[in-house]
Amino acid sequence: MAGNPGQPPIQDGAGFHPIWFQPRNQDAVREELREFREEQIRAERRRADRLRHQHEMHRRPREHRLRASELRHRVYNVEKIFADRLENFECALCKTYIVNTEFEDHLEACAREKGVSENQTNLTKYHFLSQPYFLEQEIFKIREMLEIEYLEVTADREKIMDMHCVICQNPHDHKGGMCYPDRQKSAFKLKVNHPVQLYMAHYENWLFYTKQKGLDEIEEKHAAHFASIERFMTSEQVDLRQYINFNMVSPDIEKIIQYRKILRDDGLEAANNFETVAFPDLPPPEGPVAVAPAVPAEAPAEAARVDQQMEEYFQWFQEQQDQILGRNP
Numbered sequence: 001m002a003g004n005p006g007q008p009p010i011q012d013g014a015g016f017h018p019i020w021f022q023p024r025n026q027d028a029v030r031e032e033l034r035e036f037r038e039e040q041i042r043a044e045r046r047r048a049d050r051l052r053h054q055h056e057m058h059r060r061p062r063e064h065r066l067r068a069s070e071l072r073h074r075v076y077n078v079e080k081i082f083a084d085r086l087e088n089f090e091c092a093l094c095k096t097y098i099v100n101t102e103f104e105d106h107l108e109a110c111a112r113e114k115g116v117s118e119n120q121t122n123l124t125k126y127h128f129l130s131q132p133y134f135l136e137q138e139i140f141k142i143r144e145m146l147e148i149e150y151l152e153v154t155a156d157r158e159k160i161m162d163m164h165c166v167i168c169q170n171p172h173d174h175k176g177g178m179c180y181p182d183r184q185k186s187a188f189k190l191k192v193n194h195p196v197q198l199y200m201a202h203y204e205n206w207l208f209y210t211k212q213k214g215l216d217e218i219e220e221k222h223a224a225h226f227a228s229i230e231r232f233m234t235s236e237q238v239d240l241r242q243y244i245n246f247n248m249v250s251p252d253i254e255k256i257i258q259y260r261k262i263l264r265d266d267g268l269e270a271a272n273n274f275e276t277v278a279f280p281d282l283p284p285p286e287g288p289v290a291v292a293p294a295v296p297a298e299a300p301a302e303a304a305r306v307d308q309q310m311e312e313y314f315q316w317f318q319e320q321q322d323q324i325l326g327r328n329p
């Protein structure tokens with residue numbers, strides 16, 4: 001690249017043209033100049049694009065440019081485990097958010113400071129311990145332990161006697177590395193039962209203390225009522241005289257009870273017979289209600305007509321009597 005001293009060097013396809021120094025007519029020169037500038041602009045754009053592309057490539061995660069052999073030490077999905085440790089959990093006692101790793105220590109101190117009941121402290125404690133966080137961390141600890149053991153054996157096979165094993169039947173097999181190809185899978189499956197059961201126990205405890213809290217609330221709400229009925233809850237015998245005024249009880253109470261039992265067991269007729277004996281002062285009981293025979297529709301009109309006739313007859317009969325006996329109406 002020669003010429004144009006004092007000018008910045010022209011890059012990227014905008015080559016030097018000796019045309020500048022040749023006497024040409026003005027139109028041709030202008031045309032050349034325009035093309036030259038356009039080419040300069042295009043070159044500038046290409047450069048900007050390339051820089052942008054390089055920048056984007058640079059921004060990509062490092063994994064994309066690492067070889068697989070460089071990633072051997074990486075632990076799959078470990079980011080979440082460590083991120084979770086920095087998450088917060090709300091302390092129900094002081095309503096502040098505490099980092100997960102410090103929560104249990106905080107809760108102990110907080111409960112002592114606030115002087116809250118053991119039930120309430122346990123409720124918060126087991127609520128925290130029955131979060132997935134607890135289980136995931138415990139499983140990760142097991143995984144970490146077993147993986148490190150496995151890697152140590154890979155580096156130094158003498159260390160296999162320190163490696164957890166659930167497959168080998170005897171130390172000889174184990175020393176021979178029979179369980180090594182299993183990559184600690186069986187050991188992991190067995191070990192992981194413990195945190196899972198612990199987690200379930202925490203969850204159960206949380207439910208228990210939630211129930212306890214509800215009971216406490218109910219008791220608090222209805223304490224006055226419970227106090228009023230408390231004496232019924234005891235096994236001590238209560239003196240019925242404070243509830244029944246025996247002076248007001250009918251002296252016939254035994255007869256009444258007997259009557260009700262006869263009515264229950266033997267029916268109404270027997271009860272009525274008993275009543276006439278036991279309560280002679282009462283008017284006699286009414287007999288069973290007679291069921292009226294079914295009457296045809298024209299019966300009432302007929303009956304009314306007969307009544308009318310009978311009435312007229314009685315009137316005539318009385319008049320006859322009065323005349324015979326000489327009485328005035």
Ligand SMILES: [Zn+2]
Pocket residue numbers: 091092093094095096106107110
């Ligand atoms: Zn607290």
Ligand SMILES: [Zn+2]
Pocket residue numbers: 164165166167168173174175177178179180
């Ligand atoms: Zn083994």
